[in-house]
Amino acid sequence: MAEKTYADSCLCSIIHDDTVNKVREVMPEEEKLYDLAELFKVFGDTTRIKIICALFESEMCVCDIAALLSMNQSAISHQLRVLKQARLVKNRRDGKVMYYSLDDDHIKHIFDQGLLHISEG
Amino acid sequence: MAEKTYADSCLCSIIHDDTVNKVREVMPEEEKLYDLAELFKVFGDTTRIKIICALFESEMCVCDIAALLSMNQSAISHQLRVLKQARLVKNRRDGKVMYYSLDDDHIKHIFDQGLLHISEG
């Protein structure tokens, strides 16, 4: 009764048990995969990509970034919060001004690999 | 009139012109940043992350993947299409069965860097 090993939602009756079992054994734990998706979701927005690229070059205040991207301060602030929660940026206050900078060494590698993928084909 | 150089949407009057200009010069072109966000958006979903992780281990057919993830065939097929459009997977037909496998060498690096980020802190 090979069929019994499959989820009810999959209507197929002939699949490759050995393959599925082998893969199942090496799959990372659910939580890790969820976190990974959450991380990439943060990168999956043009505004945040732009902010990160800007911060590759220099620490910037919220207003700098808003001016650079021609977006309003609130939108930038909201996105910086997302980046901060993902521990991708950090900030420091200097008087009224809040400066943001990158807080992760892996981002650059990830971006470079992504750009390599894009430039192919 | 420093204010005139800023977008109307940014209400700040005191920002760092030099920084903004310097950053503006090194920013990648708009289209490239858009493509990069689109790529990461593909990685920003748990189902697709799981599919990719599974394919790290072995080529699989649609039904295999559906069984592995306990999801229905249609959902998997839709997501495989997204992955294919992003040129992350390729497929080959063998009779009625369509086998999918990874079609990019950078994915593994990107995932590993992402996992490094997650495991920190």
Place this chain on the structure above:
DNA sequence: TGAACATATGAATATATGTTCATATGATGA
């Protein structure tokens, strides 16, 4: 203390997106 300014935040809105359901397509074998 109060005005001015940079930033943060909550609510609302519009848009994007993942899954499901129903059904179409394409291949096999009798």
Place this chain on the structure above:
DNA sequence: TCATCATATGAACATATATTCATATGTTCA
């Protein structure tokens, strides 16, 4: 050719999310 099976696809629905607006917070300086 017809039934069966694996996969693909379009429409619909529910949910997530980015931006805007209005306003709050926190700092500086007079």
